[in-house]
Amino acid sequence: MLDATPTRRKLVEVRNLRMYFPIHAGLLRRHAGDVKAVDGVDFDIFEGETLGLVGESGCGKSTCGRAVLRLYDPTSGSISISGKEIGWAHEAASEINADARRWAKWAIYVVLAVGIVAYAASFIDFENPALLQARNFIIGVIFAPLGLSGSPASPEVVLSSPLWRTVYMVLIFGILAVLANQFVWEAIFKARARTAGVSSSDVAPDETALRRLRPMMQMVFQDPQASLNPRMTVAAIIGEPLSEHTAMTGTERNARIYELMDQVGLNRDFANRYPHEFSGGQRQRIGIARALALNPKFIVCDEPIAALDVSIQAQVVNLLEDLQEKLGLTYLFISHDLSMVRHIADRVAVMYLGKVVELAPRDPLFSDPLHPYTKALLSAVPEPDPVTHDTAERVILQGDVPSPSNPPQGCNFCTRCPSVIDICRVEEPAMKEVRPGRFVACHLHP
């Protein structure tokens, strides 16, 4: 399973995934910049494999995991799971969409500005007959939908009552703004899409379309305390995906819940207990059972063992491995615990400041790391052996991770890299396959 034979099928393909969180500043909440949590990430996950995703806190590994499952709306990038595109199939589509959205927002502002002017004008009695006529014409147009004069909502009645006038104009311009937004977005998107060769099917699927795809991709969260509803019983928690996505009867559902509880090693007698009655390890088992309920193909495990004690971590990791073997699952295993990743992963991606800096099969990555950051990260892990501690040579990184809202120019790692060279501060290194299956983004490995 470890060697990259061409017969292996890709289950997950992520291309140029970007997840930016906008920073709004100032009185007008102007868009002042972006936190580039994930900034152009590519990887594949083969069927039945575990891809480990490691990095320090704040490097974007959790955001990446969530964006891959579309728990966030990614800024751009293609995500294909089992052949189904759930991201932006076309690189240009997200850009055009964002552009169209920006113009559509201006359409709202314009409509609202016109509304405010018209509203103010409706209170002024102009002496100039031409202006007065213009005012009456505009008011006539605006109030035309109210229909015949004489009725309680006729223009005369509304015009004579300032309260009704206000309510009516807020309503009509609100509706107009929404319509203008939609119209402008469509018009601009279609016009630009034609020239860019993008079709409207390249737009990332919306919530309803995604919902049908949810059963095949699931997530196990870091904190089992926070990700389980304290007011639901274990059976209700595990059964919720079943009632949301399947048409099972009550008995079928219960049978499936018991089957899942057996699978993850939870006693069936605990089905009616609440999460607080369980220990951390057992709670994580509940979370795993819930993720398995719909027979997913792909599970993102976001630091599933970080909140657990050492002796319990091993139990949960073994369970995940057993389930993978039995059910043919594919994992994206996000963790900062490198020794645990070495145990569970087949291939490992190392992230730094929103980018994957190295991606390689497990054994060569740990025995012969190529990227200076991977080297530093591995040497920073304290080994549980006092003898190697005294002899091992350590690379101790100076300083902290730069802010992802203002990453350094050139290579992201150039501010802390022990083997930095001039070009690193100017040019961003591209991801290259330096040996079969080993990808590195570093100028030292051209």
Add this chain to the structure above:
Amino acid sequence: MPDGANAHIPAEDNRYVLDVKDLKTVFRTRRGEVHAVNNVSFNLKAGELLGVVGESGSGKSVTMMSLIRLLPMPPAEIRSGSVWFDDMDLMKISEDRMRAIRGARIGMVFQDPMTSLNPVFNVGFQLMEPLRKHMGMTKAQAQDRAVELLDLVGIPDARRRLSDYPHQFSGGMRQRVMIAIALACDPKVLIADEPTTALDVTIQAQILELVKELRQKLGMAIVWITHDLGVIAGIADRVMVMYGGQVVEEAPVRELFANPRHPYTRMLLETVPSLTGERSDRLRVIQGQPPMLSASPASCPFRDRCPQAFGHCARENPLLRDVGANGHRAACFWDGVGADA
């Protein structure tokens, strides 16, 4: 007090700076008592770094909080025990005298630097507070010393950063500030409760390096609580393993890793996957859950999860006994070959 010139005091100095005997702490809750610390005894030599390992709920933090009397009482209650420090029993002295020791002669560093620093005061104020309270320094003196301390823990541009607030520091820098505060009054003993657990590995490596350096310079004794065996292997002189509120094994660090005697220690070492050694297909697992501690244990607390357990383990709680040279002690009836002890 001497500063900097103090050489590393050799471990042969057998005057203990801290000597804890039979400490027993109980929490009274509505659902009965929780025996969090059961007859814990240990000592600390000058300049020594004692690592304390154990899972959450094993009583390692409560032990340390008990001996500096920092637990809220009630619900906590220290049933028995003595803590000898500077020819005083810390369990018997008045709260006023305790306050003069806590933070001054016994320094403390806690796990989460964000919650243990006050967000509304700048770092300078928090650094100068112990100096002015405990050492009676003037504001100007305290400020100079604060700059010196920030320099010592490797925070660049120290004088300017005194007026910064905790949120303006990164996690690793905050923990450096916490260490600087703990070192402010030249403590004889430093208690560090999971000081690197909330930090990333690369930042943890920086802090560990800093602590090693500071030990060389200042020569204080340190108690380092952690659940990370890797950290312990890197910095401790001696290790104490806790389980279910009691000490189950105690040994010099190399001895403990090379020759663990208590089944719990052995299994704990086996469950942690290694970064360099052989990679096994399955992780060793310690089955079951930690004990509830609702009563003072009459039998071995690890009995239910222990592969070596035999009849006697259910009848009596084993005491720490010598199992090797250099003070290697373990609380287990099993002698390594399986015969009934």
